[in-house]
Amino acid sequence: MDVRQLAAFRAVAQTRSITRAAAALGYSQSAVTTQIKGLESVVRARLFERRRDGVRLTASGERFLPYATRLLRLTEEARSAVAPEAVLGGTLTIGASESITTYRLPDVVRLFHAAHPKVRLSLHTFHEGPEAMVAALGRGDIDVALTHSIDPGPTGPATRRLATEELVLVATPDHALARRAAVTTEDLRSAPTLIVQSACVYDTILRTELTAVGPRVVPPLEFGTIEGVKIAALSGHGVALLPRVTVTGLLDTGALVQLPWAPAVTVASYVAWDEEQCDPAMLSAFEAVLDRVAAGWACSPACAEVGSLSA
Template sequence: MEIRLLVTFEKVATVLSFTQAAAELKYAQSSVTSQIRALESSLGAQLFDRLGSRIRLTEAGERLLPYARQIIELSEEARAAVVGTEEPSGTLTIGTMESLTSYRLSPLLELFHHRYPGVRLSMRPTLGDETRQALRQGTYDVGFLMERETEHTGLEVTLLTEEPLALVAAPGHPLAGAAVPTVSTADLVHEPLLATEPGCAYRDLFEEELNTESAEPVPFMEFGTIEATKRAAAAGLGIALLPAVTVAEELADGRLVALPWEQPFTLSTQLAWRSGKRLPAHARLFVEQARKLVAEQG
Protein backbone atom coordinates (compact mmCIF):
# COMPACT_ATOMS: atom_id res chain seq x y z
CA MET A 1 0.00 0.00 0.00
CA GLU A 2 1.35 3.39 -0.97
CA ILE A 3 1.59 6.03 1.76
CA ARG A 4 0.09 8.54 -0.66
CA LEU A 5 -3.06 6.44 -1.00
CA LEU A 6 -3.34 5.97 2.76
CA VAL A 7 -3.03 9.73 3.33
CA THR A 8 -5.88 10.33 0.89
CA PHE A 9 -7.97 7.56 2.46
CA GLU A 10 -7.41 8.96 5.97
CA LYS A 11 -8.46 12.44 4.89
CA VAL A 12 -11.63 11.21 3.17
CA ALA A 13 -12.45 9.02 6.18
CA THR A 14 -11.99 11.99 8.51
CA VAL A 15 -14.14 14.53 6.66
CA LEU A 16 -16.45 11.99 4.94
CA SER A 17 -16.44 14.02 1.78
CA PHE A 18 -14.46 13.53 -1.44
CA THR A 19 -14.94 17.20 -2.29
CA GLN A 20 -13.66 18.51 1.05
CA ALA A 21 -10.79 16.01 1.12
CA ALA A 22 -9.72 17.12 -2.37
CA ALA A 23 -9.78 20.77 -1.29
CA GLU A 24 -7.73 20.13 1.87
CA LEU A 25 -5.23 17.92 0.02
CA LYS A 26 -5.11 20.35 -2.94
CA TYR A 27 -6.05 17.60 -5.41
CA ALA A 28 -8.66 17.51 -8.11
CA GLN A 29 -11.67 15.54 -6.90
CA SER A 30 -11.14 13.04 -9.71
CA SER A 31 -7.64 12.34 -8.32
CA VAL A 32 -9.05 11.59 -4.87
CA THR A 33 -11.65 9.26 -6.36
CA SER A 34 -9.07 7.41 -8.46
CA GLN A 35 -6.70 7.04 -5.48
CA ILE A 36 -9.45 5.57 -3.31
CA ARG A 37 -10.38 3.16 -6.10
CA ALA A 38 -6.72 2.15 -6.47
CA LEU A 39 -6.46 1.47 -2.74
CA GLU A 40 -9.70 -0.53 -2.76
CA SER A 41 -8.40 -2.53 -5.72
CA SER A 42 -5.08 -3.29 -4.03
CA LEU A 43 -6.87 -4.44 -0.86
CA GLY A 44 -9.67 -6.25 -2.61
CA ALA A 45 -12.24 -4.53 -0.39
CA GLN A 46 -14.66 -1.62 -0.63
CA LEU A 47 -13.73 1.09 1.88
CA PHE A 48 -16.66 3.49 1.46
CA ASP A 49 -20.37 3.14 0.90
CA ARG A 50 -21.67 5.76 -1.52
CA LEU A 51 -25.10 7.00 -0.41
CA GLY A 52 -26.07 9.56 -3.01
CA SER A 53 -24.16 12.72 -2.14
CA ARG A 54 -22.96 11.23 1.17
CA ILE A 55 -20.40 8.56 2.00
CA ARG A 56 -19.62 6.43 5.03
CA LEU A 57 -16.94 3.93 5.94
CA THR A 58 -17.62 0.25 5.38
CA GLU A 59 -16.58 -2.30 7.99
CA ALA A 60 -13.36 -2.80 6.03
CA GLY A 61 -12.77 0.95 6.02
CA GLU A 62 -13.35 1.14 9.77
CA ARG A 63 -10.76 -1.61 10.31
CA LEU A 64 -8.22 0.03 8.03
CA LEU A 65 -8.49 3.55 9.46
CA PRO A 66 -6.49 3.14 12.73
CA TYR A 67 -3.75 1.26 10.85
CA ALA A 68 -3.62 3.98 8.20
CA ARG A 69 -3.19 6.63 10.87
CA GLN A 70 -0.42 4.69 12.60
CA ILE A 71 1.41 4.15 9.30
CA ILE A 72 1.12 7.86 8.42
CA GLU A 73 2.40 8.88 11.86
CA LEU A 74 5.37 6.51 11.62
CA SER A 75 6.11 7.71 8.10
CA GLU A 76 6.21 11.33 9.25
CA GLU A 77 8.45 10.39 12.21
CA ALA A 78 10.79 8.46 9.93
CA ARG A 79 11.02 11.32 7.45
CA ALA A 80 11.80 13.81 10.21
CA ALA A 81 14.44 11.51 11.71
CA VAL A 82 16.18 10.91 8.39
CA VAL A 83 16.02 14.46 7.06
CA GLY A 84 16.99 15.83 10.46
CA THR A 85 15.29 19.13 9.74
CA GLU A 86 15.06 21.63 12.54
CA GLU A 87 11.91 23.13 11.02
CA PRO A 88 8.78 21.38 12.39
CA SER A 89 6.26 20.32 9.77
CA GLY A 90 3.14 18.24 9.37
CA THR A 91 -0.63 18.50 9.68
CA LEU A 92 -2.30 18.78 13.07
CA THR A 93 -6.05 18.25 13.38
CA ILE A 94 -7.32 20.00 16.50
CA GLY A 95 -10.67 19.78 18.23
CA THR A 96 -11.57 23.16 19.67
CA MET A 97 -14.47 25.38 20.69
CA GLU A 98 -15.59 28.94 20.04
CA SER A 99 -14.71 30.24 23.50
CA LEU A 100 -11.09 29.16 23.05
CA THR A 101 -10.55 29.71 19.34
CA SER A 102 -11.96 33.23 19.39
CA TYR A 103 -10.82 34.45 22.80
CA ARG A 104 -7.69 32.54 23.86
CA LEU A 105 -5.96 30.92 20.91
CA SER A 106 -5.44 33.77 18.43
CA PRO A 107 -1.84 34.42 19.60
CA LEU A 108 -1.06 30.69 19.34
CA LEU A 109 -2.46 30.46 15.81
CA GLU A 110 -0.53 33.57 14.78
CA LEU A 111 2.66 32.12 16.24
CA PHE A 112 2.37 28.94 14.18
CA HIS A 113 1.38 30.84 11.04
CA HIS A 114 4.42 33.11 11.16
CA ARG A 115 7.11 31.07 12.93
CA TYR A 116 6.22 27.49 11.95
CA PRO A 117 4.71 27.71 8.44
CA GLY A 118 5.44 24.03 7.84
CA VAL A 119 2.86 23.05 10.47
CA ARG A 120 -0.64 23.00 9.02
CA LEU A 121 -3.31 23.49 11.68
CA SER A 122 -6.78 22.18 10.92
CA MET A 123 -9.25 23.46 13.54
CA ARG A 124 -12.44 21.41 14.06
CA PRO A 125 -15.13 23.04 16.26
CA THR A 126 -16.74 20.41 18.49
CA LEU A 127 -17.84 20.08 22.11
CA GLY A 128 -17.24 17.67 24.99
CA ASP A 129 -18.31 14.13 24.11
CA GLU A 130 -17.80 14.65 20.38
CA THR A 131 -14.25 15.90 20.91
CA ARG A 132 -13.39 13.02 23.24
CA GLN A 133 -14.78 10.46 20.82
CA ALA A 134 -12.86 11.97 17.90
CA LEU A 135 -9.64 11.84 19.94
CA ARG A 136 -10.18 8.18 20.89
CA GLN A 137 -10.87 7.28 17.27
CA GLY A 138 -7.84 9.19 16.07
CA THR A 139 -9.88 11.65 14.00
CA TYR A 140 -8.27 14.49 15.96
CA ASP A 141 -4.61 14.61 16.93
CA VAL A 142 -5.22 16.82 19.97
CA GLY A 143 -8.30 18.49 21.37
CA PHE A 144 -9.21 21.25 23.78
CA LEU A 145 -11.75 20.47 26.49
CA MET A 146 -13.45 22.69 29.04
CA GLU A 147 -14.76 20.28 31.68
CA ARG A 148 -15.28 19.78 35.39
CA GLU A 149 -13.65 16.33 35.23
CA THR A 150 -9.93 16.19 34.57
CA GLU A 151 -9.61 12.46 33.80
CA HIS A 152 -11.11 10.94 30.68
CA THR A 153 -11.08 7.27 29.69
CA GLY A 154 -8.69 6.54 26.85
CA LEU A 155 -7.13 10.01 26.87
CA GLU A 156 -4.02 11.69 28.21
CA VAL A 157 -4.68 15.18 29.52
CA THR A 158 -2.63 18.23 30.37
CA LEU A 159 -4.38 20.90 32.44
CA LEU A 160 -3.94 24.41 31.08
CA THR A 161 -5.91 26.57 33.50
CA GLU A 162 -8.97 26.80 35.68
CA GLU A 163 -11.53 28.63 33.54
CA PRO A 164 -13.46 31.33 35.46
CA LEU A 165 -17.07 31.95 34.51
CA ALA A 166 -19.18 35.09 34.72
CA LEU A 167 -22.94 35.39 35.14
CA VAL A 168 -23.80 38.48 33.11
CA ALA A 169 -26.73 40.70 32.30
CA ALA A 170 -27.47 44.17 30.95
CA PRO A 171 -26.62 47.02 33.37
CA GLY A 172 -30.29 47.78 34.04
CA HIS A 173 -31.22 44.25 35.08
CA PRO A 174 -33.07 44.09 38.47
CA LEU A 175 -30.47 41.67 39.90
CA ALA A 176 -27.61 43.96 38.89
CA GLY A 177 -28.37 46.81 41.26
CA ALA A 178 -26.43 47.74 44.38
CA ALA A 179 -29.47 46.76 46.42
CA VAL A 180 -28.80 43.09 45.55
CA PRO A 181 -25.51 42.19 47.30
CA THR A 182 -25.73 38.50 46.40
CA VAL A 183 -27.71 36.44 43.92
CA SER A 184 -28.75 32.90 44.83
CA THR A 185 -29.54 30.07 42.45
CA ALA A 186 -33.16 30.28 43.58
CA ASP A 187 -33.23 33.93 42.43
CA LEU A 188 -32.38 32.83 38.90
CA VAL A 189 -34.97 30.10 38.37
CA HIS A 190 -37.74 32.42 37.18
CA GLU A 191 -35.50 34.85 35.28
CA PRO A 192 -35.16 34.77 31.46
CA LEU A 193 -32.03 32.73 30.81
CA LEU A 194 -29.84 32.75 27.71
CA ALA A 195 -27.43 30.03 26.62
CA THR A 196 -25.39 28.50 23.86
CA GLU A 197 -26.34 25.05 22.58
CA PRO A 198 -26.58 21.98 24.90
CA GLY A 199 -23.39 19.96 25.19
CA CYS A 200 -21.32 22.89 26.39
CA ALA A 201 -20.06 21.95 29.86
CA TYR A 202 -20.76 25.26 31.60
CA ARG A 203 -24.26 25.43 30.09
CA ASP A 204 -25.05 21.86 31.17
CA LEU A 205 -23.71 22.36 34.71
CA PHE A 206 -25.61 25.64 35.05
CA GLU A 207 -28.81 23.96 33.93
CA GLU A 208 -28.24 21.09 36.35
CA GLU A 209 -27.71 23.52 39.22
CA LEU A 210 -30.85 25.52 38.39
CA ASN A 211 -32.96 22.39 38.20
CA THR A 212 -32.09 21.54 41.81
CA GLU A 213 -34.07 24.66 42.77
CA SER A 214 -37.01 24.11 40.43
CA ALA A 215 -39.85 21.59 40.33
CA GLU A 216 -39.75 21.70 36.52
CA PRO A 217 -36.85 21.92 34.05
CA VAL A 218 -35.70 25.52 33.70
CA PRO A 219 -36.09 26.80 30.12
CA PHE A 220 -33.35 28.59 28.19
CA MET A 221 -33.48 30.83 25.16
CA GLU A 222 -30.77 29.21 23.02
CA PHE A 223 -28.36 30.99 20.69
CA GLY A 224 -25.92 29.40 18.30
CA THR A 225 -22.81 31.31 19.34
CA ILE A 226 -21.27 33.09 22.29
CA GLU A 227 -21.36 36.36 20.35
CA ALA A 228 -25.10 36.05 19.79
CA THR A 229 -25.65 35.16 23.45
CA LYS A 230 -23.65 38.21 24.59
CA ARG A 231 -25.57 40.53 22.30
CA ALA A 232 -28.88 39.20 23.60
CA ALA A 233 -27.79 39.71 27.20
CA ALA A 234 -26.58 43.25 26.46
CA ALA A 235 -29.95 43.97 24.82
CA GLY A 236 -31.71 43.07 28.07
CA LEU A 237 -33.19 39.75 26.94
CA GLY A 238 -31.94 37.84 29.97
CA ILE A 239 -29.03 36.42 31.98
CA ALA A 240 -26.18 34.32 30.59
CA LEU A 241 -23.38 32.26 32.14
CA LEU A 242 -20.27 32.44 29.97
CA PRO A 243 -16.49 32.02 30.33
CA ALA A 244 -15.14 35.24 31.81
CA VAL A 245 -12.56 35.58 29.02
CA THR A 246 -15.37 35.84 26.46
CA VAL A 247 -17.09 38.79 28.19
CA ALA A 248 -14.04 40.70 29.48
CA GLU A 249 -14.39 43.46 26.88
CA GLU A 250 -18.13 43.95 27.49
CA LEU A 251 -17.64 44.04 31.27
CA ALA A 252 -14.84 46.57 30.91
CA ASP A 253 -16.82 48.99 28.76
CA GLY A 254 -20.09 48.58 30.66
CA ARG A 255 -22.19 46.83 28.03
CA LEU A 256 -22.60 43.94 30.50
CA VAL A 257 -22.34 43.63 34.27
CA ALA A 258 -21.42 40.59 36.34
CA LEU A 259 -24.05 39.42 38.80
CA PRO A 260 -22.86 38.50 42.33
CA TRP A 261 -23.62 34.77 42.04
CA GLU A 262 -21.22 32.26 43.54
CA GLN A 263 -20.95 29.37 41.11
CA PRO A 264 -20.92 25.95 42.84
CA PHE A 265 -18.67 24.27 40.26
CA THR A 266 -15.36 24.88 38.53
CA LEU A 267 -14.17 24.08 35.03
CA SER A 268 -10.68 23.42 33.72
CA THR A 269 -9.44 24.10 30.21
CA GLN A 270 -7.50 21.04 29.11
CA LEU A 271 -5.58 19.75 26.11
CA ALA A 272 -5.98 16.03 25.42
CA TRP A 273 -4.86 13.30 23.02
CA ARG A 274 -5.39 9.55 22.68
CA SER A 275 -3.70 7.44 25.37
CA GLY A 276 -0.66 5.68 23.99
CA LYS A 277 -0.45 7.95 20.96
CA ARG A 278 3.09 8.99 20.14
CA LEU A 279 2.78 12.68 19.48
CA PRO A 280 5.02 13.75 16.59
CA ALA A 281 7.39 16.65 17.08
CA HIS A 282 5.05 19.30 15.66
CA ALA A 283 2.22 18.09 17.94
CA ARG A 284 4.49 18.19 20.99
CA LEU A 285 5.48 21.72 19.98
CA PHE A 286 1.81 22.73 19.80
CA VAL A 287 1.11 21.32 23.29
CA GLU A 288 4.19 23.09 24.70
CA GLN A 289 3.26 26.44 23.14
CA ALA A 290 -0.39 26.11 24.26
CA ARG A 291 0.76 25.57 27.86
CA LYS A 292 3.07 28.58 27.64
CA LEU A 293 0.43 30.84 26.10
CA VAL A 294 -2.28 30.05 28.65
CA ALA A 295 0.20 30.44 31.52
CA GLU A 296 1.10 33.91 30.22
CA GLN A 297 -2.58 34.85 29.92
CA GLY A 298 -3.04 33.97 33.57
Protein backbone atom coordinates (compact mmCIF):
# COMPACT_ATOMS: atom_id res chain seq x y z
CA MET A 1 0.00 0.00 0.00
CA ASP A 2 1.49 3.35 -1.00
CA VAL A 3 0.45 7.00 -1.03
CA ARG A 4 -0.37 7.01 -4.76
CA GLN A 5 -2.80 4.14 -4.29
CA LEU A 6 -4.49 5.88 -1.39
CA ALA A 7 -4.69 9.18 -3.29
CA ALA A 8 -6.23 7.46 -6.30
CA PHE A 9 -8.72 5.65 -4.06
CA ARG A 10 -9.82 8.86 -2.32
CA ALA A 11 -10.09 10.78 -5.61
CA VAL A 12 -12.32 8.12 -7.16
CA ALA A 13 -14.42 7.94 -3.98
CA GLN A 14 -14.92 11.72 -4.02
CA THR A 15 -15.58 12.16 -7.76
CA ARG A 16 -17.32 8.78 -8.31
CA SER A 17 -15.54 8.62 -11.64
CA ILE A 18 -12.24 7.17 -12.89
CA THR A 19 -12.12 9.87 -15.57
CA ARG A 20 -12.67 12.79 -13.19
CA ALA A 21 -10.26 11.33 -10.62
CA ALA A 22 -7.57 10.99 -13.28
CA ALA A 23 -8.07 14.61 -14.35
CA ALA A 24 -7.88 15.84 -10.74
CA LEU A 25 -4.70 13.88 -10.06
CA GLY A 26 -3.04 14.53 -13.40
CA TYR A 27 -2.84 10.79 -14.15
CA SER A 28 -4.07 8.74 -17.07
CA GLN A 29 -7.25 6.72 -16.54
CA SER A 30 -5.28 3.49 -16.90
CA ALA A 31 -2.85 4.63 -14.17
CA VAL A 32 -5.73 5.32 -11.77
CA THR A 33 -7.27 1.92 -12.57
CA THR A 34 -3.91 0.25 -11.93
CA GLN A 35 -3.54 2.02 -8.57
CA ILE A 36 -7.04 0.94 -7.49
CA LYS A 37 -6.45 -2.67 -8.52
CA GLY A 38 -3.15 -2.67 -6.66
CA LEU A 39 -4.80 -1.33 -3.52
CA GLU A 40 -7.62 -3.88 -3.74
CA SER A 41 -4.97 -6.58 -3.97
CA VAL A 42 -3.24 -5.27 -0.85
CA VAL A 43 -6.40 -4.98 1.27
CA ARG A 44 -7.85 -8.16 -0.27
CA ALA A 45 -11.25 -6.59 -0.86
CA ARG A 46 -13.20 -5.06 -3.72
CA LEU A 47 -13.45 -1.32 -3.04
CA PHE A 48 -15.61 -0.09 -5.95
CA GLU A 49 -18.45 -1.31 -8.08
CA ARG A 50 -19.22 0.04 -11.55
CA ARG A 51 -22.67 1.43 -12.37
CA ARG A 52 -24.18 3.18 -15.36
CA ASP A 53 -23.91 6.53 -13.57
CA GLY A 54 -20.30 6.00 -12.46
CA VAL A 55 -18.50 4.06 -9.76
CA ARG A 56 -19.62 3.62 -6.17
CA LEU A 57 -17.88 2.45 -3.02
CA THR A 58 -18.66 -1.07 -1.90
CA ALA A 59 -19.36 -1.73 1.77
CA SER A 60 -15.65 -2.53 2.18
CA GLY A 61 -14.76 0.71 0.41
CA GLU A 62 -17.02 2.71 2.74
CA ARG A 63 -15.27 1.19 5.75
CA PHE A 64 -11.82 1.76 4.28
CA LEU A 65 -12.33 5.43 3.25
CA PRO A 66 -11.85 7.01 6.72
CA TYR A 67 -8.62 5.05 7.20
CA ALA A 68 -7.31 6.05 3.77
CA THR A 69 -8.11 9.69 4.50
CA ARG A 70 -6.37 9.48 7.87
CA LEU A 71 -3.26 7.88 6.33
CA LEU A 72 -3.04 10.58 3.69
CA ARG A 73 -3.34 13.31 6.33
CA LEU A 74 -0.66 11.69 8.45
CA THR A 75 1.59 11.59 5.40
CA GLU A 76 1.12 15.32 4.87
CA GLU A 77 1.75 16.02 8.56
CA ALA A 78 4.95 13.97 8.45
CA ARG A 79 6.16 15.95 5.46
CA SER A 80 5.38 19.21 7.22
CA ALA A 81 7.16 18.05 10.39
CA VAL A 82 10.48 17.54 8.62
CA ALA A 83 10.14 20.76 6.60
CA PRO A 84 8.38 23.21 8.97
CA GLU A 85 9.55 26.26 7.06
CA ALA A 86 8.28 25.00 3.72
CA VAL A 87 5.78 27.13 1.82
CA LEU A 88 2.23 25.83 2.20
CA GLY A 89 1.04 23.92 -0.84
CA GLY A 90 -1.60 21.44 -1.85
CA THR A 91 -5.38 21.69 -1.93
CA LEU A 92 -7.83 22.87 0.71
CA THR A 93 -11.40 21.81 -0.05
CA ILE A 94 -14.01 24.11 1.48
CA GLY A 95 -17.70 23.36 1.74
CA ALA A 96 -19.99 26.30 2.42
CA SER A 97 -23.65 27.25 2.39
CA GLU A 98 -24.78 29.28 -0.60
CA SER A 99 -24.98 32.59 1.25
CA ILE A 100 -21.49 32.16 2.71
CA THR A 101 -20.03 31.08 -0.64
CA THR A 102 -21.51 34.09 -2.43
CA TYR A 103 -21.31 36.85 0.17
CA ARG A 104 -18.66 35.86 2.73
CA LEU A 105 -16.02 33.70 1.07
CA PRO A 106 -14.72 36.07 -1.64
CA ASP A 107 -12.76 38.15 0.88
CA VAL A 108 -11.50 34.99 2.63
CA VAL A 109 -10.33 33.50 -0.67
CA ARG A 110 -8.66 36.75 -1.76
CA LEU A 111 -6.68 37.17 1.46
CA PHE A 112 -5.79 33.49 1.79
CA HIS A 113 -4.56 33.29 -1.79
CA ALA A 114 -2.46 36.43 -1.30
CA ALA A 115 -0.82 34.89 1.77
CA HIS A 116 -0.51 31.33 0.41
CA PRO A 117 -0.44 31.46 -3.40
CA LYS A 118 0.66 27.83 -3.77
CA VAL A 119 -2.45 26.48 -2.06
CA ARG A 120 -5.31 25.55 -4.38
CA LEU A 121 -8.72 26.30 -2.89
CA SER A 122 -11.55 24.07 -4.05
CA LEU A 123 -15.02 25.41 -3.17
CA HIS A 124 -18.18 23.30 -2.90
CA THR A 125 -21.55 24.97 -2.33
CA PHE A 126 -24.20 23.19 -0.26
CA HIS A 127 -27.85 24.19 -0.51
CA GLU A 128 -28.94 21.73 2.18
CA GLY A 129 -28.69 22.26 5.93
CA PRO A 130 -25.51 21.96 8.05
CA GLU A 131 -26.04 18.20 8.51
CA ALA A 132 -25.15 17.65 4.84
CA MET A 133 -21.81 19.40 5.32
CA VAL A 134 -21.04 17.46 8.51
CA ALA A 135 -21.70 14.26 6.56
CA ALA A 136 -19.38 15.48 3.77
CA LEU A 137 -16.66 16.10 6.36
CA GLY A 138 -17.10 12.58 7.69
CA ARG A 139 -16.72 11.12 4.19
CA GLY A 140 -13.60 13.16 3.51
CA ASP A 141 -15.28 15.04 0.64
CA ILE A 142 -14.33 18.41 2.14
CA ASP A 143 -11.66 19.57 4.59
CA VAL A 144 -13.49 22.53 6.15
CA ALA A 145 -17.16 23.48 6.37
CA LEU A 146 -18.62 26.97 6.74
CA THR A 147 -22.30 27.00 7.52
CA HIS A 148 -25.19 28.88 9.04
CA SER A 149 -26.89 27.02 11.85
CA ILE A 150 -29.23 27.37 14.78
CA ASP A 151 -27.22 27.15 17.99
CA PRO A 152 -25.78 24.94 19.45
CA GLY A 153 -24.62 24.34 15.89
CA PRO A 154 -23.21 21.29 14.12
CA THR A 155 -21.89 18.40 16.15
CA GLY A 156 -19.42 15.60 15.42
CA PRO A 157 -16.23 17.15 14.03
CA ALA A 158 -14.45 20.03 15.71
CA THR A 159 -16.43 23.26 15.38
CA ARG A 160 -16.11 26.91 16.26
CA ARG A 161 -18.75 29.62 16.30
CA LEU A 162 -17.79 32.67 14.22
CA ALA A 163 -20.58 35.25 14.43
CA THR A 164 -24.26 36.00 14.89
CA GLU A 165 -25.89 37.17 11.66
CA GLU A 166 -29.26 38.88 11.24
CA LEU A 167 -32.11 37.43 9.20
CA VAL A 168 -34.71 39.72 7.63
CA LEU A 169 -38.20 39.06 6.31
CA VAL A 170 -38.50 40.74 2.90
CA ALA A 171 -41.07 41.37 0.18
CA THR A 172 -41.77 43.89 -2.58
CA PRO A 173 -42.88 47.39 -1.50
CA ASP A 174 -46.39 46.78 -2.90
CA HIS A 175 -46.91 43.53 -0.98
CA ALA A 176 -50.00 43.62 1.25
CA LEU A 177 -47.90 42.97 4.39
CA ALA A 178 -45.52 45.81 3.54
CA ARG A 179 -48.33 48.28 4.19
CA ARG A 180 -48.85 47.01 7.74
CA ALA A 181 -47.52 48.92 10.73
CA ALA A 182 -46.59 45.54 12.19
CA VAL A 183 -46.55 41.99 10.82
CA THR A 184 -47.42 39.17 13.22
CA THR A 185 -46.39 35.54 12.98
CA GLU A 186 -50.10 34.75 12.63
CA ASP A 187 -50.14 36.90 9.47
CA LEU A 188 -47.44 34.70 7.96
CA ARG A 189 -49.44 31.50 8.35
CA SER A 190 -51.61 32.46 5.37
CA ALA A 191 -48.95 34.34 3.40
CA PRO A 192 -47.07 32.65 0.51
CA THR A 193 -43.50 32.11 1.71
CA LEU A 194 -40.46 31.49 -0.49
CA ILE A 195 -37.78 29.04 0.62
CA VAL A 196 -34.59 27.48 -0.70
CA GLN A 197 -35.68 24.01 0.42
CA SER A 198 -37.22 22.42 3.49
CA ALA A 199 -33.81 21.36 4.85
CA CYS A 200 -32.52 24.94 4.67
CA VAL A 201 -31.79 26.48 8.07
CA TYR A 202 -33.69 29.69 7.20
CA ASP A 203 -36.91 27.78 6.58
CA THR A 204 -36.28 25.73 9.74
CA ILE A 205 -36.16 28.97 11.71
CA LEU A 206 -39.34 30.28 10.08
CA ARG A 207 -41.14 26.99 10.74
CA THR A 208 -40.06 27.14 14.38
CA GLU A 209 -41.65 30.57 14.76
CA LEU A 210 -44.81 29.54 12.91
CA THR A 211 -45.24 26.36 14.93
CA ALA A 212 -45.87 28.48 18.01
CA VAL A 213 -49.10 29.80 16.47
CA GLY A 214 -50.11 26.90 14.21
CA PRO A 215 -49.23 25.20 10.92
CA ARG A 216 -48.83 27.05 7.65
CA VAL A 217 -52.10 27.58 5.80
CA VAL A 218 -50.28 28.10 2.49
CA PRO A 219 -47.44 25.63 1.68
CA PRO A 220 -44.10 27.34 0.96
CA LEU A 221 -42.77 27.68 -2.59
CA GLU A 222 -39.36 26.01 -2.97
CA PHE A 223 -36.80 27.49 -5.39
CA GLY A 224 -33.58 25.57 -4.69
CA THR A 225 -31.22 28.54 -4.33
CA ILE A 226 -31.13 31.87 -2.51
CA GLU A 227 -30.85 33.67 -5.84
CA GLY A 228 -33.98 31.86 -7.01
CA VAL A 229 -35.80 32.95 -3.86
CA LYS A 230 -34.71 36.56 -4.37
CA ILE A 231 -35.93 36.59 -7.98
CA ALA A 232 -39.26 35.11 -6.88
CA ALA A 233 -39.57 37.74 -4.14
CA LEU A 234 -38.80 40.51 -6.64
CA SER A 235 -41.52 39.08 -8.88
CA GLY A 236 -44.04 39.43 -6.07
CA HIS A 237 -44.55 35.73 -5.42
CA GLY A 238 -44.32 36.00 -1.63
CA VAL A 239 -42.18 36.81 1.40
CA ALA A 240 -38.77 35.36 2.22
CA LEU A 241 -36.63 35.06 5.35
CA LEU A 242 -32.98 35.50 4.35
CA PRO A 243 -29.67 36.71 5.82
CA ARG A 244 -29.49 40.48 5.60
CA VAL A 245 -26.16 40.27 3.76
CA THR A 246 -27.89 38.53 0.82
CA VAL A 247 -30.44 41.32 0.26
CA THR A 248 -28.62 44.46 1.39
CA GLY A 249 -28.33 45.83 -2.15
CA LEU A 250 -32.01 45.23 -2.89
CA LEU A 251 -33.04 46.87 0.39
CA ASP A 252 -30.82 49.86 -0.35
CA THR A 253 -32.43 50.40 -3.77
CA GLY A 254 -35.95 49.80 -2.46
CA ALA A 255 -36.57 46.83 -4.77
CA LEU A 256 -37.35 44.86 -1.60
CA VAL A 257 -38.36 46.11 1.84
CA GLN A 258 -37.91 44.62 5.27
CA LEU A 259 -41.28 43.71 6.74
CA PRO A 260 -42.01 44.97 10.29
CA TRP A 261 -42.05 41.48 11.81
CA ALA A 262 -41.59 41.48 15.59
CA PRO A 263 -39.13 38.58 16.18
CA ALA A 264 -35.49 39.66 15.80
CA VAL A 265 -34.28 36.36 14.38
CA THR A 266 -30.63 35.52 13.91
CA VAL A 267 -28.53 32.65 12.69
CA ALA A 268 -25.04 31.64 13.77
CA SER A 269 -22.14 31.10 11.36
CA TYR A 270 -19.83 28.18 12.16
CA VAL A 271 -16.60 26.69 10.88
CA ALA A 272 -16.22 22.92 11.25
CA TRP A 273 -13.44 20.51 10.40
CA ASP A 274 -12.25 16.96 11.04
CA GLU A 275 -9.20 16.97 13.30
CA GLU A 276 -7.93 13.69 11.87
CA GLN A 277 -8.41 14.80 8.30
CA CYS A 278 -7.33 18.44 8.09
CA ASP A 279 -3.64 19.31 7.82
CA PRO A 280 -2.86 21.37 10.98
CA ALA A 281 -0.64 23.88 9.16
CA MET A 282 -3.24 24.44 6.45
CA LEU A 283 -6.06 24.74 9.00
CA SER A 284 -4.10 27.21 11.10
CA ALA A 285 -3.40 29.40 8.07
CA PHE A 286 -7.04 29.29 6.98
CA GLU A 287 -8.32 30.11 10.47
CA ALA A 288 -5.99 33.11 10.70
CA VAL A 289 -7.55 34.60 7.56
CA LEU A 290 -11.06 33.54 8.56
CA ASP A 291 -10.78 35.24 11.96
CA ARG A 292 -9.63 38.44 10.31
CA VAL A 293 -12.61 38.53 7.93
CA ALA A 294 -15.35 37.05 10.15
CA ALA A 295 -14.97 39.90 12.63
CA GLY A 296 -17.06 41.97 10.22
CA TRP A 297 -19.82 39.40 9.76
CA ALA A 298 -21.65 39.93 13.03
CA CYS A 299 -24.85 41.94 13.24
CA SER A 300 -25.18 44.79 15.72
CA PRO A 301 -24.85 44.03 19.45
CA ALA A 302 -28.56 44.85 19.89
CA CYS A 303 -29.49 42.28 17.25
CA ALA A 304 -27.27 39.65 18.87
CA GLU A 305 -28.86 40.25 22.27
CA VAL A 306 -32.47 40.16 21.05
CA GLY A 307 -32.06 37.26 18.61
CA SER A 308 -34.53 34.68 19.81
CA LEU A 309 -33.27 31.53 18.13
CA SER A 310 -29.49 31.58 18.29
CA ALA A 311 -28.76 33.28 21.57
